[in-house]
Amino acid sequence: MFDEPSVYDVLGIGFGPSNLSLAIALHEMGDVEGRPLAARFFEQQPSFGWHRNMLLPSAKMQVSFLKDLVTFRNPHSRFTFVSYLHEMNRLARFINNCDFFPTREEFHGYLEWAAANFADQVTYGATITSISVPPDSGPGDPIDRVRVNLASGPTGAESSSVEARNVVLGTGLVPRFPAGLTSDDRVWHSSEFLGKFQRCDTTKLKRVLVVGGGQSAAEIAHFVYDNVPGVTVTAVIPSYGYSIADATPFANRVFDPSAIDDYYYGDENSKDAFWRYHRNTNYAVVDSNLISDLNRKAYDEAVTGETRLRFAELSRLSGVRRRDDGVVVSIHSMLSNRTSEVDADIVICATGYEPMEIGDMLGPLDRFCIRDEQGRYRVERDYRLATTEHLRCGIYLQGGMEHTHGLSSSLLSNLAVRNGDISTSVARRAQSQSHDDGRVLQGLVPTGS
């Protein structure tokens, strides 16, 4: 299946925006030691897709279009969002919108357009199942390459493996459900929303429950209310009401490239302060326009006497029971300290995501990874997992390093600079492996420093 080379310089697991940005950074870096680094990416989806199930009509990006795959690292790149607009012949019209925040649908178009340029480096429909030590490696040998095992084919039954000197984990986040719930035909996660919505007979939807107080929850409540005639939407919100996402200029600096150093080299107190004061820039918060829209709908109902949009504030879902024609949902109110039951046709859990458990993926390599006092992985400034001397190949993280690199770790804000750092680090290591004197590669200065 894979002819050349026998060992890749870089192997990316997942091909979302993070590893796409890396593919571009490696491409733009050019030759290292007289040849381009050999990179391959494996993506479990059949084709490129960025949170397709949440591409709701008119949903907007929450970062400026200038925080695209490349601009912060290389504004001259041909993979900027502006370059995409130019190629689509929409640049002038985009500018006339006077809006820094394109729709997610348009940004998805941009990402697809960029990804198409790297199609020859990506294997779609291939799930990486584990990473292991190559079988020809002796017990005491230093590990300078790893074997990456994958499942592919229409049923996922075909297994094969490839080897690499550096692995970059860009697998994104894993959907989180309320305790005890799993996905089925009546219980959906927001990450499945549009796909399931399009497949269901919406004429039969009368009562929809949306759980969560963040952006996705608010978007889904809004969308279902507008798109399913006569439906009653009950929003179960853990707070007293949707809270606004702080997108003001001073607070937004927590996403600047320089904030990574401030966070990384800060002590525990300063790290805590980042989260304490600025969590509301992204986590469990909602855009102000969307809050206003939902509030307007609720107010209009108060005027007309309609009650299709309901809010269960300071409440949590505490259980779901199946019935022939739907589900019975238990909702615990922190206001009354009582649990009540509500009938619903479907429950949509917009209850967020959690980091992938990378220990499962790393398998036998996990024991070479160094942890901090709290048991978390140590991550170098260049996003490489800190390992014992024995493990010489690089395992890099694109996500799951909030504790070391701060608030933007799973976001788009720092993709471009982060991937400049990772590609530079990989190049330096490639060079020092072939030059024992360890001279620094000319011209490869970390972009984030």
Ligand SMILES: Cc1cc2nc3c(=O)[nH]c(=O)nc-3n(C[C@H](O)[C@H](O)[C@H](O)COP(=O)(O)OP(=O)(O)OC[C@H]3O[C@@H](n4cnc5c(N)ncnc54)[C@H](O)[C@@H]3O)c2cc1C
């Ligand atoms: C609805 C929604 C909207 C968002 N909007 C914004 C926004 O406006 N601004 C912002 O900064 N952030 C936003 N985010 C945060 C989001 O995490 C980033 O936008 C972005 O997706 C991060 O890119 P990624 O490549 O790290 O992860 P992902 O986009 O999640 O990509 C990971 C990829 O890895 C693949 N994969 C996973 N496991 C394997 C495996 N074992 N083998 C092979 N492939 C695998 C997945 O299929 C996926 O394609 C949003 C998130 C959501 C859910």
